[in-house]
Amino acid sequence: MNSLSATAQNTISSLVVDHDTAAESTVLTSSTAEPLTGPSEKDQLGLVLIVDDTPNNLKVLSETLADAEFEVAIATSGESALEQLNHTPVSLILLDVMMPGIDGFETCRRLKANPDTADIPVIFITALSDATNKVEGFDLGAVDYISKPFERREVIARVRTHLKLNQLSRALEAQNAQLQQLNQQLEDRVEQRTTALAESSAQLKSTQLQVVQNEKMATLGSLVAGIAHEVNNPIGYLRGSIQNAKDYANDLCEYLAVYQQHQPPVPAVQESAEDLDVEFILEDLPKLLNSMSGATDRIKRISTSLRTFSRADTECKVSANLHEGLDSTLMILKYRLKANEHRPVIEVVKDYGDLPEVSCFPGQLNQVFMNVLANAIDMFDEMVDQVSIDELKARPQQITIQTRLLAEHRKIEVRIADNGKGMPEEIRSKIFERSFTTKEVGKGTGLGLAISHNIVVETHEGRFDVETVVGQGSTFVICLPIV
Numbered sequence: 001m002n003s004l005s006a007t008a009q010n011t012i013s014s015l016v017v018d019h020d021t022a023a024e025s026t027v028l029t030s031s032t033a034e035p036l037t038g039p040s041e042k043d044q045l046g047l048v049l050i051v052d053d054t055p056n057n058l059k060v061l062s063e064t065l066a067d068a069e070f071e072v073a074i075a076t077s078g079e080s081a082l083e084q085l086n087h088t089p090v091s092l093i094l095l096d097v098m099m100p101g102i103d104g105f106e107t108c109r110r111l112k113a114n115p116d117t118a119d120i121p122v123i124f125i126t127a128l129s130d131a132t133n134k135v136e137g138f139d140l141g142a143v144d145y146i147s148k149p150f151e152r153r154e155v156i157a158r159v160r161t162h163l164k165l166n167q168l169s170r171a172l173e174a175q176n177a178q179l180q181q182l183n184q185q186l187e188d189r190v191e192q193r194t195t196a197l198a199e200s201s202a203q204l205k206s207t208q209l210q211v212v213q214n215e216k217m218a219t220l221g222s223l224v225a226g227i228a229h230e231v232n233n234p235i236g237y238l239r240g241s242i243q244n245a246k247d248y249a250n251d252l253c254e255y256l257a258v259y260q261q262h263q264p265p266v267p268a269v270q271e272s273a274e275d276l277d278v279e280f281i282l283e284d285l286p287k288l289l290n291s292m293s294g295a296t297d298r299i300k301r302i303s304t305s306l307r308t309f310s311r312a313d314t315e316c317k318v319s320a321n322l323h324e325g326l327d328s329t330l331m332i333l334k335y336r337l338k339a340n341e342h343r344p345v346i347e348v349v350k351d352y353g354d355l356p357e358v359s360c361f362p363g364q365l366n367q368v369f370m371n372v373l374a375n376a377i378d379m380f381d382e383m384v385d386q387v388s389i390d391e392l393k394a395r396p397q398q399i400t401i402q403t404r405l406l407a408e409h410r411k412i413e414v415r416i417a418d419n420g421k422g423m424p425e426e427i428r429s430k431i432f433e434r435s436f437t438t439k440e441v442g443k444g445t446g447l448g449l450a451i452s453h454n455i456v457v458e459t460h461e462g463r464f465d466v467e468t469v470v471g472q473g474s475t476f477v478i479c480l481p482i483v
């Protein structure tokens, strides 16, 4: 027993093994006890549990296996084997069929019913002649059987084969589990990458849109500024010439009056004067010239507005009058505010406070005003299907622009309010997101408010909020530091 493992010795020492009453059938046919497996193999193969009520069988089997350097534990009944299995991991069970208490078959049934022990291979110990037992054992899930009387080498060979098989299948299971885990990890990573890719693709799309939008604005800006500049010279010339024409016309009228006084006209001249209605011409000419100079003034103002609106921003902030920016934006949007066949004019109410100049990028702020005002007009245009002309006349569509100085905080506030349809929460919460639009393809890009938010909050360190009530309207609030 000196080569028996510690576990086997401990277990055996706790049993009463009566060597003298060993059953007749238990025969050790080979007395050579040289180890058939190496120590390293033994360590890996694990513990063999021998379950038998016959002490002599236990002794022979455990000595045979221990001599062959297997780790061995023993149990003298099915119950105690099941008990042992609760706390000791076992790699193989040698199970006697005929035992008092629960027999080998019942023990095996219970082993297979418990998920913790179901995978432990079971080898039945039966009498050589007992073919029925063997078949029943296999039916219950046994992997093999050992016949009494024992053939020592056969026992070792069978035990070793099944321990190895068990070890291999465990390794395979572990590898399988690892493979499954790797597979899962791979799937997770693919999913993460796909999500990241979709996100960056969306980001790229909206960045592209923004680049296109900025490029458009810049091109349009320089085009408009160029036209405004080109128009300036002829307008300047016209304004000067009309002034001269006014002076000349005054001089001529005076001259004619003096002439008429001192040289009463002959009948032919009198007749021609009546034909031409000289009286009317003399009265109307100054008015005509005045309205001509009024028209050139307007063209001049439009051109100035265009240049103010489309002014290219420099590297650093400049002091600017926001009212000029708002007015130039309104001037550019004037044609959209006018009445059309679907709705009356959109009224604009200006409630300007006394604002100091603000240090800012005026061109970018004009873009913000343009986006907010254009959205309000878009919304009014969309509403034409929902309200009747009579309703619109009773409650005209209106945009109110209020500016004020928040002196205590050295800030200014611009509130652009409409009395339109307002926004429900699910829309309001998304309007500053890139690419969010409720407009049909081609009409909306969903970038206007995202870009505006960026301009106000990031570039100008201000606040850009919206207050809105469904059915009553929306107010966009732009708050900017003065310096």
Ligand SMILES: Nc1ncnc2c1ncn2[C@@H]1O[C@H](COP(=O)(O)OP(=O)(O)O)[C@@H](O)[C@H]1O
Binding pocket: 371, 375, 376, 379, 418, 420, 421, 422, 423, 427, 431, 436, 437, 438, 439, 443, 444, 445, 446, 447, 448, 449, 450, 474
């Ligand atoms: N004054 C407003 N009243 C109601 N809804 C508005 C108003 N301004 C903006 N919105 C909503 O915000 C959305 C996003 O606006 P915006 O970023 O300018 O993109 P777009 O105008 O291209 O749709 C609009 O599609 C609209 O649903």
Ligand SMILES: [Mg+2]
Binding pocket: 371, 374, 375, 446, 447, 448, 449
């Ligand atoms: Mg818009």
